[in-house]
Amino acid sequence: MNNVQGLDRFIRALVGVLALLLAYFWLGGVWQWVALGVGAVALATAAFRFCPLYAVLGWRKAATPARGSGVMPLLAGAVLVAVAVGGAWASQMFSRKFFLEDFNAMNGFYKQTLFLTGKAEREKAVDQYERLLPAYAAFQKKYTAWQPLALRGDPQFPGDLARVSGIFQGVNDLVRTGDLQQAHLALEGVRPVFQEVFKRNGFSMLSVTLVDFHDAMELMLEAGTAKDAAKLQALYPQVNDKMKAVEAEASDADIQTIRQNLDALLKAAQDAQTDALPQRADQLKTSFVKVYLQRG
Structure with missing residues (x-):
């Protein structure tokens, strides 16, 4: 005999959905299994409209559904679907x-x-x-x-x-x-x-692209310190690609300063201003370190 009806059934289904969301997205170890058990029991008793504990205690005998109440189950179902979908999306994003x-x-x-x-x-x-x-x-x-x-x-x-x-x-x-x-x-x-x-x-985050850029930039810095204009120009295309990835994540004033210093280092190499290369390299490193320490 069915002994779970109406609001009781909806609450059980809602608790089941929330418990499964917690177990899947947020919990680990023993607590994850506890939440899975609670969710499974709550959803099962809501789906079959039967609670063994109620039967043992003699509670909640089946009620006769009221006429014209077909809208409420549809509304309750829509709420449960919204909670499940919205909760999964929010949990994935916030976790x-x-x-x-x-x-x-x-x-x-x-x-x-x-x-x-x-x-x-x-x-x-x-x-x-x-x-x-x-x-x-x-x-x-x-x-x-x-x-x-x-x-x-x-x-x-x-x-x-x-x-x-x-x-x-x-x-x-x-x-x-x-x-x-x-x-x-x-x-x-x-x-x-x-x-x-x-x-x-x-x-997809700025720190990943900054790390990628750093590894390539270090080679240019070494070439700049060594006043090796030819090597510096050869390395620029690879470093430029890494810088474009950084700019795709952020393009504020600090990022633009890195770009300006990178291109200034290249221009000094192209113009054969070898004595200026160590200073330009140091300016590039300083602008990068500022961003990396704050946001990398």
């Missing part, structure tokens, strides 16, 4: 957003540590490194236990997190008392790991 926010919060300490080790400023580097370690440990713990949908199909991701953790732990002595340049070079290995994570999983 990606929150992941990127968590990453950027942790990555800020990494970028500062990388920058300061490169500048041989030990005291400041140690301070940022000590902030980085717990921030990354929390990030790794959270996203090892649970991945947003965008990363869930990536079997390499947990291994990448462990690999980065190994790099961070491995430079401990170098950052604190050892060779800061060696620490800097080791820390450089973190960027391509996350770059590949983002590329594999379809993230």
Whole structure:
């Protein structure tokens, strides 16, 4: 005998949909299985209009449907579909957003540590490194236990997190008392790991394009410092393509400054102004570092 009717049935269906959305998009581990169980039970009792607990307790005997009430089931169904579709879309979008926010919060300490080790400023580097370690440990713990949908199909991701953790732990002595340049070079290995994570999983973000540009730009900077105008001109097309990708993500004043400095470096090379190349290269690097530290 049916013992779930009307509003009770709608609430069960709504709870079931919300529980499944939570389980699929937001939860991991034991809580994910709990939410899946709640969602499945709620939807099953709503679909079959029968609750075993009600039957045991003798509650909610079947009611006779009122005439002319056919509109209400259609309205309830439309609401449930809207919740399911809208909830899935919002969950996918916001779970990606929150992941990127968590990453950027942790990555800020990494970028500062990388920058300061490169500048041989030990005291400041140690301070940022000590902030980085717990921030990354929390990030790794959270996203090892649970991945947003965008990363869930990536079997390499947990291994990448462990690999980065190994790099961070491995430079401990170098950052604190050892060779800061060696620490800097080791820390450089973190960027391509996350770059590949983002590329594999379809993230379109400024930081990915900035990292791509940086790797190509470094070759031009070396050529500029060495006053090698021919090599610099040969490298420009590749670097220009990377810069176009950055501009596709953002084209504000800071990005335009990078573009201006990049083209100024090329022009100095084309005009055989070899003595000006190191200064132009330094201007390009400075404008890039400003953007990368703030938004990369």
